[in-house]
Amino acid sequence: MRIIFTYLLLLLFPPYLSAQIIWQEDFNAYTDGTTVGTTGRWTSTCGACLSGDFFEVRSGAFSAQDVNDFSTWESESINIAGVSDVTFALDAIETGDHEGPGCACGVNIDYFDVSYSIDGGAFITIENWNGDGEPGHTLTGDSQNGSALDADWESTTITQSGLSGNTLVLRVVMRNTAGTETMTLDNVVVSHTSLLPVNLVSFTAMPQNNLTQLYWQTSSEEFSSHFELEKSIDGIYFQTIGNIAAIGTSKGAYYHFEDLSLPQTVYYRLKSFDTNESFYYSDIISVTGKHSITNTPYPNPFANELFLKLSDHSNLTFLSIDGKKQKVISLPEGLHDLHPYLEGFPTGMIILNISSQYGTQKHKLIKLREKGF
Known part of the structure; x- marks a missing residue:
């Protein structure tokens, strides 16, 4: 969301x-x-x-x-x-x-x-x-x-x-x-x-060996205090990995940050603070290393189809909203339609944990009433 x-x-x-x-x-x-x-x-x-x-x-x-x-x-x-x-x-x-x-x-x-x-x-x-x-x-x-x-x-x-x-x-x-x-x-x-405390011109991420090189540019930021750089492995749950002081100039500035990234797809966003501690978020960007755990299941919410592309053999665990395990399946690398595995599941929220040799991702899925019913 x-x-x-x-x-x-x-x-x-x-x-x-x-x-x-x-x-x-x-x-x-x-x-x-x-x-x-x-x-x-x-x-x-x-x-x-x-x-x-x-x-x-x-x-x-x-x-x-x-x-x-x-x-x-x-x-x-x-x-x-x-x-x-x-x-x-x-x-x-x-x-x-x-x-x-x-x-x-x-x-x-x-x-x-x-x-x-x-x-x-x-x-x-x-x-x-x-x-x-x-x-x-x-x-x-x-x-x-x-x-x-x-x-x-x-x-x-x-x-x-x-x-x-x-x-x-x-x-x-x-x-x-x-x-x-x-x-x-x-x-x-x-x-x-x-009004924005910072006019953000660009925010980019580039993989380099086991590092992610992050760059951002502003065109003005005279009311800016600092930046917090946040990271996520699923694009939903973020944690702060860096706190960078703003230069605070009316002419803008360039910034650079190195992150020791995992060999998978990771997501970043920039949180900009003004001098009154108000803040706003940038767009979310992503970068993919040599190995990617998985793409995000789509579409979400879903009704008749739910697709997931796996880059490695993975175990999928489906849980109800109260944390009870509903089903566990194992799938090989490739593109899969998960809908057949979810027949009989009630509408509403489903928690999906995807585990492989590269780690575990957690997704909140919303199942809608199937079309035609």
């Missing part, structure tokens, strides 16, 4: 503007079972959860299963003072058959509600997102046409823009009542449109 999100931001805003990230949470840093974010970044409550139920971090996302009633995830108070046109986005994913308005079960429908509060005011609910909810609810089960047709929303990114004030609090309320039903929250991002 973040790769797509970064690309869309570059399309929406001209080169001298950027959607700078104010606050984000992708849940990747937490162990399974976590219910409260680090240093109070977010909290969660599940007053009706019974033994065997869960409302917690699972496999790098926040998931709810059989929570029975009114389970709430809420962010800390996020500082948005001094900026305008604030936007937030978050992923909402469901697995299983959730009951909706047409289920003849009265008020006991399943829902995923997103609301926000500005400056401590009343929470405002985003209603009937993309037609997959109803008045008072953001998303509901069996929502389309108000009938019990299993027309759940599957996977969607909910957004709200044009916000302004001093503080913002996000709230997500989930409800489902069966062990076969799961709702998942992921990739929460709050951003705003602003």
